[in-house]
Amino acid sequence: MAECDGKSSPKFKTNVIKSLDTLESYISERDNSEDVFYLSPVPDLCKEYPCILGIDEAGRGPVLGPMVYGTSFCPINEQMILHKLECADSKQLNEEKRDDIFKNMLENSDKIAWGIEVISPNSICNSMLSRSKYSLNQVSMDAAIKLIRAAIDSGAKIQHIFVDTVGKPEKYQAYLKTIFPSYEITVAKKADSTYPIVSAASICAKVSRDHALRVWEFTEGLEIKSEEFGSGYPGDPVTKKFLVDSCDLVFGYPQLVRFSWSTAENALKDTAYHVEFEEIEKQDKKDAPPANNTSITSFFKMTSKPSIVKKEHEFFARRCLTRKVEF
């Protein structure tokens, strides 16, 4: 049994990400069933001059792997660097190009800082399948808030925050404004193609997700390479095959898979054993009329012997104790 992960770093070898290799080792050294956070060293320029900060996400839709929130920030008067780095909508770029831009960003660590929150598939499921139903939107917003707060706490002089929206931009913007009242905040649809600082954040998120999948180690001990589980999008035939092949009849899937996605849920319904959760059943039955009630008409029936059912004391009923044998 492992101990719960504190965020203390001495137990890990990699604590600073300087390349794609160190990005991979940073992620793979940490527990992939828990969230992983990283914030790059903040350059002095970001502490001296007012900065713009971007937030975007990668891997919200796929049925497997982590969802990654990314941030990047740089001084307003240095933002030309973003154009030089060719930061554009990460979805328009191929994987190789994104890796290149990310590497160039790392080389400009004197001007641009970045951070990620890798939300594990297990923690996404746990949130969505918790009693209080912590929604994916709330998980997303909390990740964004965590990154913004970390940037502010690092001493960076953040002035304007740009966020790619989750749900309705107006509502989200108003919500962020209540949390960060002293900052300028812009929440917009497709912010990653409009604002280069959001594109940069989006690239950090996407690159981190791709590499997190590449170094994914199955706690279940399965020997499956990332090429064998695919992108995680429901339409991907490789992912489809993986969901069929790696199904365990009792446990369902390895924890790389997001159980709370309908693709996974439906696939399990067809192949794995049916599972009934006690509490969920009980909650459903709450509205039903209480059983064992004597109906009014029964009092008018002429019966010689009223049937007496010996009931056990409530003490036993409450403890789920019944007598199985007469001694």
Added chain:
Amino acid sequence: MATIHIHPKAQFAKKNSKLQSMPFKVHADCDANVEQYFNSYVKTTKDNYFKSSFRGYPLLGKEVPVPDGYVGLVLHESIKPITEKEERKLRITNTFSNITFWNWDKVPSKNDSIIKALEWIEIAEVLHSPIVEE
């Protein structure tokens, strides 16, 4: 009511199994890859509970010891009774001294069935022990 015969296997006392009580029912009777898919993920939280997941559901667990002077038995019945009045023969396959009790996203507490059921043992002892005059 039926009579239950319990047949101990000679070596039963040696086998101490790891028992886990889950808040769900799997509609199957088979071996499961518990070590691989479940135990490998179990963690201890700061306040000394266990934490794990099953099919994405968050679970919180606690070790519940079998009371002193008692031993837990895992019984197996090869021939299922047809009527309630039949004599039943059960075989001991394992013993246990702890149960890991799991709840769905709720800290195990005194209000949970197994923990409450075990209270009866203590109460029964008090109820059935002879009254000693002072």
